[in-house]
Amino acid sequence: MDHPLRIDITTSIPPSIHAEYQTIKDLSYVWLKSMTAADRKKHSDQFCSQKDLISHVLAYRNQLFAGACMLFSRKVFGDRPLLLGGIGGLFVKKEWQHQGIATAIIKKAIDQLIKEGCDLAYLCTDVDHLGSLYEPFGFTPLKQGHTYLGKSGNRYTEYDGMLAPVKSRRLFRQIIDNPIPFDIGLGNW
Numbered sequence: 164m165d166h167p168l169r170i171d172i173t174t175s176i177p178p179s180i181h182a183e184y185q186t187i188k189d190l191s192y193v194w195l196k197s198m199t200a201a202d203r204k205k206h207s208d209q210f211c212s213q214k215d216l217i218s219h220v221l222a223y224r225n226q227l228f229a230g231a232c233m234l235f236s237r238k239v240f241g242d243r244p245l246l247l248g249g250i251g252g253l254f255v256k257k258e259w260q261h262q263g264i265a266t267a268i269i270k271k272a273i274d275q276l277i278k279e280g281c282d283l284a285y286l287c288t289d290v291d292h293l294g295s296l297y298e299p300f301g302f303t304p305l306k307q308g309h310t311y312l313g314k315s316g317n318r319y320t321e322y323d324g325m326l327a328p329v330k331s332r333r334l335f336r337q338i339i340d341n342p343i344p345f346d347i348g349l350g351n352w
């Protein structure tokens with residue numbers, strides 16, 4: 164049976180799917196709910212940059228909400244300024260996983276980051292388990308790590324980042340080959 168997939172880019176979640184979006188997202192990130200108070204405080208310090216949100220990618224299968232991700236962007240000032248795109252909060256409804264829906268969402272996300280003029284795309288994930296989902300789009304592990312400031316001013320350096328070229332393969336190569344952790348600015352996505 165054919166299950167047509169539609170993928171929309173929106174600046175906000177339509178009210179008609181708001182409740183379902185939240186329920187499926189909560190089920191997909193159930194570990195967020197079981198965090199200790201200290202971990203929750205740290206997490207909100209780290210993921211403090213909702214102001215960078217540019218759009219939502221929303222997938223519908225047979226007109227029914229199926230999954231989503233968020234897109235972010237910010238100027239990053241390193242050796243030279245660049246526009247960094249980001250993908251975060253990707254999830255697909257459990258019953259419909261392993262049917263290529265996340266792959267279709269990521270493809271649309273990258274197309275949108277091209278339209279936004281991003282030089283590079285960044286995301287964080289469990290690279291060992293989910294790296295193969297992102298690798299077909301050029302995402303490569305940031306083996307040297309990435310670093311950012313939390314809202315508190317604390318600096319975090321982590322090793323679960325992946326980077327892909329969007330408009331600039333040259334900047335991508337420079338950062339991937341640099342032994343110093345990539346500084347993504349204020350807040351993780």
Ligand SMILES: CC(C)(COP(=O)(O)OP(=O)(O)OC[C@H]1O[C@@H](n2cnc3c(N)ncnc32)[C@H](O)[C@@H]1OP(=O)(O)O)[C@@H](O)C(=O)NCCC(=O)NCCS
Pocket residue numbers: 191192252253254255256259260261262263264265266267287288289292293295296297
């Ligand atoms: C991760 C997730 C979004 C994948 O959605 P999906 O629609 O099933 O992904 P796709 O069908 O496009 O997967 C394509 C390929 O990516 C890899 N992949 C996808 N999900 C995977 C998983 N959970 N574990 C390992 N590899 C996975 C596989 O190689 C897969 O190919 P296969 O189905 O032939 O094995 C979905 O499992 C989910 O919502 N998980 C909970 C939330 C989450 O962890 N989000 C990711 C945050 S970075």
